[in-house]
Amino acid sequence: MNRKKKEEGLPFFGIPKMMPLIRRYRKTVWVIIWTNVISAVVDVARPIFQRYALNHYVGERTLDTLVWFITLFVVMIGVQAIVNYYCIKVLMASQLRMMRDMRNDAFRHLQELSFDYYNQNAVGYIHSRVMSDTEYIGDLFTWQINDTCVFLLYIVGAVGVMLSINPRLTLLILIILPVIALFYSLFTGRLFELHREVREINSKITGHFNEGITGAKTIKSLVIEKKIEEDFRAETTNMRSKAVESARQRGVFAAVTNMASSCALAIVLWKGGVIAAEEVGTFSLFMSYAQGLMEPVRWLIETLAIFVQGEVNIVRYTKLMETKPSVTDTPEVVEKYGDAFEPKRENWEPIRGDIEFRDVDFKYPDGDEYILEHFNLKIPFGTNVAIVGETGAGKSTLANLICRFYEPTRGQVLIDGKDARERSQLWLHSALGYVLQTPHLFSGTIRDNLLYANENATAEEIDRAIRLVSAENVIAKLEKGLDSDVGEGGDMLSTGEKQLISFARAILADPKIMVLDEATASVDTITEQKIQAAIDTVIRGRTSIVIAHRLSTIRNADIILVVDAGKIVEQGRHDDLIAKKGHYYKLWSRQYEDDAISAAWEENRATPAAEPVPAE
């Protein structure tokens, strides 16, 4: 798995990689710099006001320039307010727009990546690349850069003013800076490390809760409440000690900063006290600057540490963006047929629906073993192919190849007599119907989901599709009919209902080739019968490839492929395969037995309840 591998570093924390993104926001960068300069000037100027008030008004005992003083001060804080407003506004907008762009890019890129990527990376992992890495990166290039500027400018400005007034005293104060800077650089890493550990333990604790609640029945029946609780307490104890350790670290940081400020103040008082005799204002100015310098130094270094931390986000994000899809259309194909985003439908040939495997070798990109070797199979239009085998035997491989989710390692898959690679993926997919074992509905209304297959479907066509799969009742019992929301992942509907809707969706696409993964999950008899009828309807008059569990589908298939341990072990029609008494015979018998037993139960339940037998 990708996630286990340690991510490799990039030069300059990966910032050069993000230059194209930053360049888009060049304007922002300028705004940031200018607002910061203004803001820093104002910040630096404030103690100067204080100095003036003290030296001039208090020292010389006059109020002559007070109106100007007030005016200037109000102007200053007014300017600062405006500048701050702009700064926050622009930073927020830029961060979010950067995030938006990165997410859009990533989303689009993901639409093009091939299935081997999806198989090798868990959905949660990819999801965090799109959602959280982008957020961190956005923060890095707006707020963090901004903060770095603010702190640097303030430090430079304050030191400048101090130097211009009293270089000797300033230099004395500056001695402290490198000492604390070194301290921070050495220990900030450990602080972040602790934060990370605390977060990790925290998510483990959530995991424990999850297990303690979902596993309640098991925990009770095994009587292991005490053990589970002890383990939980061990984790919370660990959490506490880690958190306290991190607090100690933070405490030391604050203490060092505080001490450094006081040292600076002490130096001002000790070596600069004489100034107070003549100019109280200048003395107070030095006090303000001396103490105000230390925090920015600390924050500056923390910000730098955040950049170091942010590297990993950049690495992960760029890795996603640099992953190349393994199934791509050649430039010539794109030239003629267009790509997924700008198809040239006018050049598309109509599809007939013949499929042929010609001398196909295949292994999955992350596997070592060949699953198909010199595999030949002709599936003329209208043929029904059933693929049967144990769960996990690798039945979906052929479907994957036909859908061109994967390409053969050697040999060809021909559609209508032409190598699939000579036409665009979208061309093929537009002619495919696909029904998953666990039907996937998108959040939205039923109508949205149906239109998913064919945006231009008319109301009549939708009606017809629904009737064909006998889903009228599903729609009728919903308050808003077709416009009812199905919830996230279609959760408002039962599994059987989702199945029917996904069949209707497939019919609306009116594909020449239908790929279907039959559900194994048990549904009630009536739904079961409807689904069975719907399958018959869906595959009629099309080339169909069905990963089959239902006896009727299997028995009626034109070609049955039996898969075991990833390989096709038997191939033929039902009667021939039964006569062989091999794999197929065994599978068929078991399926038959299960079906017969559940049918027997169903029927038994339907008959009037038998008189209870009295206990002995």
Added chain:
Amino acid sequence: MKTAAASSSYAFRTTNNKEYESDDRHLMPNNEQTTEQQAKRGVRKGNAKLIWRFLKGSKYLFLGSILASAVSSLADMLDPQIIRAAIDNAIGGKPSEFPVWVNDLVDRIGGFAYLGQHLWIMAAAILAVALLRVAASYCSTVIGTKASETLVKTMRDTLFGHIERLPFSWHMKNHTGDIIQRCTSDVDRVRRFVAEQLTSVLRISVYLVLSLYFMFSMNTGLTLISIVPLPFILLYSVLFRKQMDAGFRDCDENEGKVSAMVQENLTGVRVVRAFGREKAETDRFEKQNEYYTSLWVKMGRLLGRFFSTQDFLSGVQILLVFVFGAVFAIHDRMTPGEYVAFISYNSMLIRPIRMLGRMISEMSKAGVSIGRIGYIMDAEEEKDREGAGEAPMDRDIHFEHITFAYENCPDILHDISFDIKAGTTLGILGGTGSGKSTLMLLLDRMYDLEPGCGTIRIGDTDIRDIRSDYLRDNISMVLQEPFLFSRTISENIGIASEGITLEEIRSAAQAACLDDTVTKFTQSYDTFVGERGVTLSGGQKQRAAIARALTKNAPIMIFDDSLSAVDTETDAKIRSALQERFGTATIILISHRITTLSKADRIIVLENGRITEQGTPDELKSNGGIYQRIYEIQSGVREGRHITAPGTGGKEVAR
């Protein structure tokens, strides 16, 4: 001590703003609706009592942390006084206005004039105060964290233990996600309330009182002037935050939508591709993403307005002090030293006032969270009835006139009676929903029978008179849907048996036909199960659960359809291993298949909550019931008769 200049402008951008973001954005619970519904129902009584209970073990730590922070606040207040003494008395040579004891102390050192010539002494005083402050604030941070972490730990431990001891029916009634939310986000919010808001308000109060005290002691008039704007700043902050909260919630909801869209696209990637909908998906996403972005952009303007206005207001307040301070100084109602000290104190006022604004606006949320936790804590734990104890378990089991229904559901079991002789094997055959699993949950006392709805006895003892832990410890039950813990395989198998050796674990695994599979894993028995390790197939999980149950060596064993995902040969192997190892145990096998039950001593057939047939396998084979029907189907398949049967599927044959 912070100077006004340094803190005012970037404080909000770094500390405040980030804190704000992290507070509000990440803690907004996903199911805000439930929270609000609860809030409408009214805040639960006894919230304070519950918090008090959770505070056990951390009360004094909190107190200590507040005291330490009071000391550090006091130290903060000393610096300006030292500076004032330096400017006015030591350097300026003015007569001291300090209290007598301060003058006495200074005189003992050599008087203010001496200090003026030896300023290092004053510098040393600054450092001494700094040491005190640093030590106190360090203690306050560490003790405070210890306090709040202890609080969280107590809350979590109490909740976890409580949840483990809640009756099974409670677990069935409540959604896992919701409970977890209460145990994580709500707990965290309560921690914030106590550790940050409550203690901060106390801390801030101390701070305000101290700085106001020093300000008043120097100049009443200027102090009054400087506090006039403060209530406005506070009010502005509270009101504005209310407005922003709505905005944050909106942003949050929409971030959820964007996130869900990505999730949906990733999980449905096959459908997207197969229907060639890449472009439509991208368009849809970009639209939602744009909307979300625009919300934050709007929020940015709002935040910008808030922080810059707040800064401006604070600036005006500082200006007031500058100007009026100068006026006071010129009229000799204030010395330069006092002026400088006053400015320092004034700058100490503003930050706490701002923080106070935030605290107040957030406090209201905590009540709801405590109520949500209270919902869990109010539920009653499982309790044995008075006098429940131990009883011999290797006796006959009697089910007598059992009638049972789940809450708000029709009866699932109607007047069921049967016996199981000690040491024999009982098979229960039943279709889905026949009540067979319920029967076993009753035997394990996951549910207790209502009075008048029958009794279950083991020997002569009503199981309600047996302690539930003792009872369950002596009944080894393998559930229909096995649950494994995210631990290693050996830990999973041995989890119910203290001090079990690896040999014993292996031998249990062998009996459950799991050993061969496990030894094929690269890490063998140390392989992690679940998300962080291998995903076991349904059959492997079942076998692991069986092995786990075997390690208990219990006198009563229940296998609730636990061989359904295992093929027939393995099924047979496991059953014969069972017979060998546990010849003396009472075994209950539940299945909807007959092969599994054929070796049982007795069989009962359960349908719609009633016993419809019972007897030995041989008797049932020919009495014309469902047992016989299934028996015939299965033997027919074994003999290959199904191949020639008419029709396409088993359904016809069954008729």
